[in-house]
Amino acid sequence: MLTSSMRPQVTSLRQLLWAFALVACVIRPTASHATSNGALRPTVTTTTAAHSSSTSSSSARHWPSLKLHFTLKRSSMQLFGQPEFDVYANPIVSHDGTRVYYDGYVDFVEETARTRYFMVDGVAYATRTELDETGRVVARMTHCLPVSVLPPFEEIMTALNDVTVASTARRNGDKITCAAGHLFEVTFQGLEMEMVICASGAAGLRAYASDIDIEVTFLKYRVKVPVPKVTAGSMGECRRAVKATDMTPVAAALLTGAPVPDSEERGEGSSLPVTLSSTTCTCKSDPRPCLFIHGLGNDYAEDELQDSMPDYWGNLTEHAPCCTEFKYMVWNSVVVGWNNDTQQQIMCDLATSVAKSSSSTKIADTIVVTHSMGGLALAGAIASGKCALANSSSWVAMSAPMSGSMGSDFALEACNGEHTYFMKVIGNLTSQCSMLNATKSLLYQGGEFANKAMNDAYEAAQEAYRDNVFAAMCSNSYAGLFSRYLPVYWLLGSTLPHKTAENDGLVEFNSCTGGLPAEHFGDHYKDRFYRTQLNHADTTFYFGDGLFNSAQKPAKWFECLL
Known part of the structure; x- marks a missing residue:
């Protein structure tokens, strides 16, 4: 997202x-x-x-x-x-x-x-x-x-x-x-x-x-x-x-x-x-190829897996000791939402092509790394039986909106002219109005706009998430690492009608956990389930690590995770 x-x-x-x-x-x-x-x-x-x-x-x-x-x-x-x-x-x-x-x-x-x-x-x-x-x-x-x-x-x-x-x-x-x-x-x-x-x-x-x-x-x-x-x-x-x-x-x-x-x-x-302590970590598990699946906002698709996607993901070549190679799935997440059956099948087909040991429906010997809506899409694909994760694979999820996002509810209202000009600015800043098809798939679970079918799909995806995810990164603060657009995240975190102040600007902590117990999350990069002080963009690894705060080291977390 x-x-x-x-x-x-x-x-x-x-x-x-x-x-x-x-x-x-x-x-x-x-x-x-x-x-x-x-x-x-x-x-x-x-x-x-x-x-x-x-x-x-x-x-x-x-x-x-x-x-x-x-x-x-x-x-x-x-x-x-x-x-x-x-x-x-x-x-x-x-x-x-x-x-x-x-x-x-x-x-x-x-x-x-x-x-x-x-x-x-x-x-x-x-x-x-x-x-x-x-x-x-x-x-x-x-x-x-x-x-x-x-x-x-x-x-x-x-x-x-x-x-x-x-x-x-x-x-x-x-x-x-x-x-x-x-x-x-x-x-x-x-x-x-x-x-x-x-x-x-x-x-x-x-x-x-x-x-x-x-x-x-x-x-x-x-x-x-x-x-x-x-x-x-x-x-x-x-x-x-x-x-x-x-x-x-x-x-x-x-x-x-x-x-x-x-x-x-x-x-x-x-x-x-x-x-x-040492400045670097080594791989503690079996080295495997890594597949990265992005979230909302990409306006083009590639039929085949790519070797890089530098406009979305950070450079992890020095911080991924378990990755034998890097592959990136690129899908049009402006037009297509997470719950699209065709897109979920494409995702499964590409994911099972990464490792030779995979079958047509089982993802084997692969580290799958998802950000935002990409994680929800994978959970939906697993829940609907399109593919499954073998025990030899590991799923690492960051900032997954497992219950949707109030940002989507707000964007829908704002783009329909239901808010003041100042509040519409938020929708324009995030480009939500230009991607309403995908945005609508993230309407908040149990909210005003989510229907029964959507709520049921969320519940099924959350169960698949809890049963399959190996590690997760979720944030309870939108302060984050700094960039020239950071004020946008301050604005999103403080003015969107989030259910709680514990959010990364777009996704609430409770939505990201997908029903995993909050007490499983710790605020140190050595915690497998990582409660961070990062905004939604920071968890793509694009902005690197903070200098001292142990709750602001996403790249080091990934390096030391597996």
Whole structure:
């Protein structure tokens, strides 16, 4: 259930905000300039930020601005296709030097556009600037970002205040060296993530997690952070989401380059070795070919299976250790709904052609991966006896609308002129009016427009789903990973007449579970039944993974699943 008009160019807002949060405080962005080769340079003032020789006497002038250089170890985590980027952060410190938050910014350039993410006075902003071929600005828009997409800063601050000394540290079997500094472990309890910090005083520090390296440099000059001007009429409520936090002496030392307090304050006597988990997973089952079946919104069909479908699915070549090959079914899901008998038979015929061990009606030795209405169509085909899954096959479903979607009910009303102009915009944004044939097949079960035959078909499909699906990904939040169209999902999630606020913008969590017990779902990528904080588009793997939130790693979930 994903239309081309809703296909954003990917990056993750939460990833960027997590990057800010790792400074240990609240960040906000500042202006920056692009050099002739596209490199970004911060705007700075000439006021020197001297390092403090004692955390107890530190004040605002003793807290330096920071440059954080991020290196992302997994391709699914890249931002705007970049495996490395810099975040600049400027501390805002209380008079006694014990409470702090950060302003900060990061810039990304992609072809003819530049996107800048800010945190100013605890408010998150994004500015997108469109450029022509000469580099001249042709359009610019700034809007505030909702609190729901911000990282839990309090958890991060608490973690930095509770660092413990590590005797040694290893990642992927390799020793993390910290010859000239102190080695610490940080555990983000709410995020189920560990990080090792090598603090080298005024020389800076390096932080290591399973999938990320962060090099922190204390800047000689303070970063200048201007307050962005929000574009009139833009979406997003400008709310302050963060505030200054009390810092322990150790945390203050880490963020200023001051000497670390003595071993008694640091609890050195209880130091233990730390081992960071592996950044990759291997196949735990039998490697098999993988068949991908898309959802609503594709306006063309292919008679044969394709080797790629990059306009819908993300690149999983590095994140699918069990897939011996990739095959994609392409069907016209604008004209044809999930409950079309002919289409279900075509789906079965194509699915049984993937592996030689399959029969004409049984799908064998195949990993079947479905998104949205594709999952409902497969369930319908199984329920009607057109084909079946052999025990040697595994069905992995994402965001399946097993009870339909209130978005379809609303689209039907909106396209018939039953809503105000503002509400019609939602239908136009999602292109639902141009695909009413398929949309009508997703009318909400038991709702105003679903008839008895449709309700019965849903029940049969749900039973087939529960009996056959090996793993499922369902979301209870529409905050998701960030793209230029993310405001559409915020609008859909908050204004469509969903039965519950737990939805991905288009499909409710309870609809996606198809009657599977909610308690079977966990919010970690290692959970077979995965309760995520992703919007409906994110679960196509198109937008990769979030940096830190374990409930926002769809690609890693798939990599470690089988």
